[in-house]
Structure formats: structure tokens, C-alpha cells
Amino acid sequence: MILILQPNVHAGTPAFAAIMDYLSRRPGISARVQQVTGAQQTLTEIYLIGDTATLDREEIAELPGVEQVVRVSREYRIVGRHQDDFRPGGFDYNGVVFSQDSFDLFPGLCAVDNREHVDRTFAALRAQGLRCARMGAYKPRTSPYAFQGHGGACLPFVFESAGRHGVRVIAMEITHEKHIQEINDALSAVGQPTGVMLQVGTRNTQNFELLKAIGRQQEFPVLLKRGFGISLEESLNAAEYLASEGNQRVVFCLRGVKSSLGDPHRNLVDFAHVPVVKRLTRMPVGVDPSHSVGRRDRGPDGIEDIHHAAAQGVIAGANLVLVDFHPAPAKALVDGPQALTLEELPLFVEDMQIAREAYLKRRAAHERARMPAQETALADAES
Numbered sequence: 001m002i003l004i005l006q007p008n009v010h011a012g013t014p015a016f017a018a019i020m021d022y023l024s025r026r027p028g029i030s031a032r033v034q035q036v037t038g039a040q041q042t043l044t045e046i047y048l049i050g051d052t053a054t055l056d057r058e059e060i061a062e063l064p065g066v067e068q069v070v071r072v073s074r075e076y077r078i079v080g081r082h083q084d085d086f087r088p089g090g091f092d093y094n095g096v097v098f099s100q101d102s103f104d105l106f107p108g109l110c111a112v113d114n115r116e117h118v119d120r121t122f123a124a125l126r127a128q129g130l131r132c133a134r135m136g137a138y139k140p141r142t143s144p145y146a147f148q149g150h151g152g153a154c155l156p157f158v159f160e161s162a163g164r165h166g167v168r169v170i171a172m173e174i175t176h177e178k179h180i181q182e183i184n185d186a187l188s189a190v191g192q193p194t195g196v197m198l199q200v201g202t203r204n205t206q207n208f209e210l211l212k213a214i215g216r217q218q219e220f221p222v223l224l225k226r227g228f229g230i231s232l233e234e235s236l237n238a239a240e241y242l243a244s245e246g247n248q249r250v251v252f253c254l255r256g257v258k259s260s261l262g263d264p265h266r267n268l269v270d271f272a273h274v275p276v277v278k279r280l281t282r283m284p285v286g287v288d289p290s291h292s293v294g295r296r297d298r299g300p301d302g303i304e305d306i307h308h309a310a311a312q313g314v315i316a317g318a319n320l321v322l323v324d325f326h327p328a329p330a331k332a333l334v335d336g337p338q339a340l341t342l343e344e345l346p347l348f349v350e351d352m353q354i355a356r357e358a359y360l361k362r363r364a365a366h367e368r369a370r371m372p373a374q375e376t377a378l379a380d381a382e383s
């Protein structure tokens with residue numbers, strides 16, 4: 001059971017103390033308190049664990065200071081979308097709102113190679129009016145001999161350049177908890193010109209100690225990739241790890257699953273799961289067409305598979321697209337074959353806008369179909 005408190009009720013207030021006192025007198029129940037910073041406000045939530053079936057929901061809902069009582073109807077207590085759960089999901093980070101209704105593109109380098117490429121990439125994003133990007137500094141590689149990323153050394157120029165080009169949020173994978181401090185220190189050293197969304201890569205979706213460390217910090221939101229070889233449920237539990245440690249600002253990102261059935265694509269594209277994740281949880285959902293498809297092939301219709309896959313995710317309601325771009329893919333140190341060029345960015349943006357508009361139109365059509373006949377006539381008369 002989850003108790004959502006009224007906005008002015010939090011630890012230290014008399015109403016909070018009275019609620020905690022009430023709960024402490026229920027045997028077999030323990031309470032965990034979390035501050036939840038959403039897009040509009042910060043709320044205090046109390047998660048009750050134990051034999052909650054014995055609790056009187058109506059009585060608790062009447063306690064002064066309690067706004068709403070939610071019965072947990074899903075395994076994911078915190079990130080789950082429960083029955084009668086009307087809490088708005090989503091969060092605001094560095095001036096950008098992420099929710100199940102938002103839409104942002106995160107194009108950029110799979111791996112930072114040099115200053116010039118970073119700068120040119122951010123400049124291209126600015127020319128398109130984009131405010132989010134991807135940049136890899138710490139790269140988990142299959143081979144120990146492959147380029148592992150420039151790590152902390154590239155952070156100052158990446159952050160400085162992002163700030164100069166008005167980029168507000170950079171998705172950046174970390175592979176060790178010490179990278180959180182490195183990113184924090186680098187941002188402080190250059191005056192916080194931008195923000196970072198910590199990315200958990202598909203190889204680390206079940207690295208529980210890393211998840212716990214990222215969940216414990218409140219500084220940065222998280223982009224969690226679906227695990228490439230585990231069930232959706234297992235990946236959603238990874239999101240719950242982050243949230244149960246205190247960080248609920250999580251975007252879940254589909255990126256395909258490893259299977260030879262996806263051949264010739266690098267992974268089997270799983271973007272039909274966009275609405276599934278939105279239904280099971282309150283997290284914004286992203287898609288990564290680059291690591292799903294993994295190659296720049298074009299269909300007989302003249303459209304690349306990466307564009308098609310991205311559009312499939314967006315037309316199904318994805319809130320974010322993480323996509324590899326590079327000024328000179330042939331020179332990229334990681335994943336060049338799947339990178340689109342900066343000259344192709346305007347077309348990608350246009351294509352994604354078309355898909356987004358189509359999604360919004362589909363949604364409106366379905367809403368109209370659900371309206372009773374009288375309301376439909378009224379809506380038609382107004383339009």
C-alpha cells in the first residue's frame with residue numbers, strides 16, 4: 001500500500017508525525033518514506049510493507065494529511081501503475097520535463113572521440129532546436145582490446161561544449177559507481193553548464209550493486225536500458241531497484257533483444273513493448289533504434305531500417321529516441337556502421353515529427369471512438 005501525502009505534509013510536520021504514529025501501532029507493518037520530485041511538485045510518499053491486507057484503506061484515507069491511498073496491484077511497487085493510481089508520473093530535470101506524454105530526441109555520439117566531433121555534433125543539434133543528446137565517455141566493450149572510451153578525461157570539454165550549444169540533458173552511460181562522482185566533479189568544475197542523465201547499459205541491467213548506487217543518488221535521473229537477454233519483467237525489476245533506493249526519476253529504454261531471429265539486424269527490435277511498459281509502469285519510455293538495428297541498410301522505399309524502427313517506436317508512443325549520429329561515421333571509434341551523419345539529422349528530425357504527429361492523431365481518434373455519441377457530436381460541432 002502507498003500513502004501519498006498532501007503537498008504541505010512531510011517529515012517534521014505534526015500531521016506526518018500523527019500518520020507515522022498511527023502506522024507504528026499496526027502490527028506487522030513497516031513503513032518506508034520517500035520524497036518524490038515530480039514535474040510539478042515534491043510529494044512525500046509512505047510505502048507500507050508487510051501484511052497490508054489487514055489495514056483499513058478507508059480509515060487511512062481519512063487521516064489528516066493523506067491525499068490518496070493506492071493499493072499495490074503490481075510487482076513493481078514504486079514504478080508500477082497500480083489500480084486507482086492517479087499520481088502523475090514524470091519529472092523535470094534541468095528545465096526538461098520527461099513523462100509518458102513528453103517527446104524528445106537524444107541524438108549524438110555513441111562514443112566521444114575528439115573535441116571537434118563533439119562540438120560539431122552539438123552545433124548540429126542546436127541548428128535543429130534540440131536540447132538533449134547522447135554522448136558516451138565510458139564504453140563497455142566486448143573485447144578488452146577495443147577502445148574503452150575517454151572516460152573522465154573528456155568530460156570537461158563535452159560539458160562545456162554542450163552548455164555553449166544550449167544542450168540541457170546528455171544521456172551518458174556509466175559502468176561503475178565511481179563515475180557518478182567523476183561526472184559530478186566535472187560538471188561543478190565547469191560551472192554546471194548542462195545536465196546528465198545516467199545511462200545504465202544493457203549489459204548492466206542486472207548489475208544490482210550498480211543499480212543500487214545509482215538509485216541512492218538524487219543528483220541525476222536515469223536512462224535504464226532493457227537487458228538484452230532477460231525478460232521484460234526482469235528489466236522492469238531493475239527499474240524498481242533504482243526507485244526502491246530512492247531515485248524514481250527513471251526513463252526505461254527499449255533497445256532490442258539478442259536473438260538470431262532478429263538477423264540481419266543486430267538485435268530483434270522490441271518496440272511493440274512501448275505501450276506495454278507504459279501500461280505496467282508510470283515511467284517515460286524511450287527507444288534506441290541504433291543499437292536495435294545496428295546497420296545502415298535502406299529499404300526499396302528509400303527509407304533506412306533505423307528510421308523505420310525509430311518511427312515504429314514513436315508511432316507507438318515512445319517519449320524519447322536515443323540515436324547514434326557521427327560527423328564522420330567511417331572514423332568513429334565505436335559503432336560507426338550504425339551512425340547517421342549530421343547532414344542527415346534534419347531528415348531524421350522531420351521523420352520523427354511525422355511519426356509523433358501520427359501517434360497523436362491515432363490517440364485522438366481512439367479517444368473520439370470511446371466518447372458517447374452525444375459528446376462526439378459536440379466535439380465535431382466545436383471543431
Ligand code: PEP
Pocket residue numbers: 110136173200201202203225255288291
Ligand atoms: C549505448 O547506448 O551506447 C549502448 C552501449 O547501448 P546498449 O547498452 O543498449 O548496448
Ligand code: MN
Pocket residue numbers: 110291334335
Ligand atoms: Mn554503441
